[in-house]
Amino acid sequence: MREKALEGDIIKDNEVPPRRAFDLYSYRVVPWWVAAMLIGLPRAVSHAWVDTKDRESVWTHINGKQWPVSLPSGIDPRLLRNEWLNEGCQYVWVDVFCLRQEGGLREDLRVEEWKLDVPMIGFVYGAPARLVWNAGPIICYLSGLGRPLSSNVDMTSDRSWFRRAWTLQETSTDCVIAGLTDEETVEQLEYLRADIQNAVPPLAGLSFFTTIPPSLVMRVLSDMQKRVSSYPIDRVAGLAYIFQGTRVPGYYKSHTEEEAWLKLWRVSSLECRAQIFFFFPQPGRGEQKWCPTWEQVLSEELPIVECDPTEKWYGHLYYEEWHPGRPFAFRGHCIKDGHVCGLAKEDPSVRVRSGELRITDGSGTTHTFRISANHQYPIPEDSYELWGTSGQGSTFTSFREPRALLKYWVLGYRQGIKFEKFSTFQITEEDERQRLIKSGLAQGVNTEGERLRTDLC
Template identity: 90%
Template sequence: MVSLLKPLMDKHPDFGTVFAYVRPLWYDDLSSIEEELRNREEEDRRIREKALEGDIIKDNEVPPRRVLDLYSYRVVPWWVAAMLIGLPRAVSHAWMDKKDRESVWTRINGKQWPVFLPLGIDSRLLRNEWLNEGCQYVWVDVFCLRQEGGLREDLRVEEWKLDVPMIGFVYGEPARLVWNAGPIICYLSGLGRPLSSNVDMTSDRSWFRRAWTLQETSTDCVIAGLTDEETTEQLESLRADIQNAVPPLAGLSVFTTIPSSLVMRVLSDMKKRVSSYSIDRIAGLAYIFQGTQVPAYYKSQTEEEAWLKLWRASSLECRAQIFFFFPQPGRGEQKWCPTWEQVLSEELPVVECDPTEKWYGHLYYEKEGPGRPFAWTGHCIKDGYVCGLAKEDPSVRVRSGELRITDGSGTTHTFRITANHQYPIPEDSYELWGTSGTGSTFTSFREPRALLKYWVLGHRQGTKFEKFSIFQINEEDERQRLIKSGLAQGPNAKGEPRLRIDLC
């Protein structure tokens, strides 16, 4: 036995770590342990190297680099425990203020970096609480994510490029269901601290106000740190607060339909949150707005750089939502979407949609394309006159106007339109682009309630379209009249969009 374990003991003098490495393979052929671990490590290395390409993570389902083994109480690479767990139980918490926490150097993580714990918290009690929850392995950032102030700062910077964006995968509800990871363990008063009966939701250190905890919002969670003081009513109220924080986040994945209100709801919530680093509020959106790729994390980049990279990697539907729902042209490099400064400074419109409404807008990003790479495919009205929306009217939340279109015979058709914002739209002729209702990659049906409902107006700049503002045709009978008139050019007989425009 000693001879079999000696290579591990030479590499890891700490017996707890050796036990953590051997435990998942204990019932296999012990003579092959060294080879099996070597093969797993090599495969994990290939996965991580392949996932990161430049400043983009091409695989949005990369498992966490490390997990905390509660039986040995040691942090080990994910590949050591992968055969037993798939994904670990995720622990969600908000960091305490510097004056209310301490840095602990511990054998739990091999003393590779300081573990930041709230003052007075014994890590052994954390272990007991998680074991009592039935956990074998957990993921919690202070233990499993390399922290600043450790032995290898150069390694931390490299690891964070991949590891920080992939935190969202650990907490994502679909992934946890598929991997049978169990509900999130949530500390509302600080890691390991007893739950306060009066959780301050307005504090900058509140779980409800931190940027990173937005992606940890889930319909299922276990509230940790319970004492004998909490009543059933208080616990149910706290669970409701968590689950209702941003309802559209429930159950999101690239295989589910993205609610029409998602982007504006999430941005409205995130702009009120706080973070240690300025770009974290943007980085915390990456997994929520995901396409099949996620931007790598660079703490040194500017907010606007991070914001543009976010939209390059986001899903087609999320790009379409910011295109159709933000009422002003962008003030930066891209006109089709706002700058991050605009999101923070401008009042975002309230998007009210039928909860069952599903529409699919395809706003493409072509990395290899010439010029500006963003393009929209959908319905188009080449020349429409918009009136009635030139002035602000603070007395109403939704303004009313008209869209007038003249057909080939000289007949003018008038349609009632609305604007859920106060941005003035001068009376003029515009080129108009609308939602097509075309099916996504995973569905083939059409949703009539979204067809021609949302519109962007603007003007041509050469071969590109420059957005000016937005409006809606909310009344179903008005949309049906527009559809039957044939004035809006759209998909061909097979339902395939044949109109496409590059965006400024």
């Protein structure tokens, strides 16, 4: 299975299980299939590595002394084992024991294993896999692996669990806070548990079996801006499982962040691509105009996307991987000539700016609609080509989200057969959207199943 999982530098399947598991009964690392055959998915352990000066490398027979196990100073693996046994675990997955680490006997083998094993860490922590395999809640250490829970966890430290890039995908609504002492009160524990669950609210309950909320991508990217990692590329790699592609980029530490970022969008879900298209307020400065560069993601203030918590996202942005030369493309509804005004200047005193969209129909009558922008990027008063959301699922389904129909918009210019993005706005008022729908000014809206397609710059 593993030998065939990588196709070039892309992992073909997002459900490749971990390579190893820690068998607590035999006190050694075993192949994953041993645990899968007996219990299913091992319990996942989440932690942030402490600073190098506060940890030590241990050579242990647990992993056959194949690589040094990095543990916080003074932590005994036997005590970790006892703690996990007391949690009712037979098998666990924790990176220091189950993922081949640097400094071991086979550095060449580590490089090869990491191409597949590092991106698929998200599978162990993901809600879908834990649901299917009936795995228990994630065991979470906030003060370092095996360390007692500090009563004053420093959430601002670069070594904080709340600030590491990899722990973003480990955020879960169900978790067991480990390392408890007699000092913690019920109120303190509930406060910490709420911090974990609210770290990135859109991730709560997220699974491959449900559609994603419109606020997901911007909220996740905004959170990742504040996180740190040992290697710069890790902040990109830590997003792969969250963005729900059926394929996942392999892990190559030699790749630049921009290379990894573009590769991520080529395999991410159609819905997540569409969110970056509709919500990032500027054109990309790199190879793709529809998508920002990674440098833009890290440096720009990202908009807050407000929506009904029950609203689902059905916008799709396509990339035909079987035709590598083909550009990204979007299917939705189009207004060929819309005049946008009132958004040309920044207004830091408000979070959402108000403007107008004016469209002239075939008879010469001008229709005016109230619009808004949840960002400060200036949109000069001008006529633009506009693309709006259909609220419809994939080409092969009839599922619709009426609340998203013509709600989110991208404006830009026609460059030959391609559309070049300039900025974004929304029509948030339901009565305004209904007027636009009934007017027939947006192409394809009143024709069942008909959506227009455009290639993107």
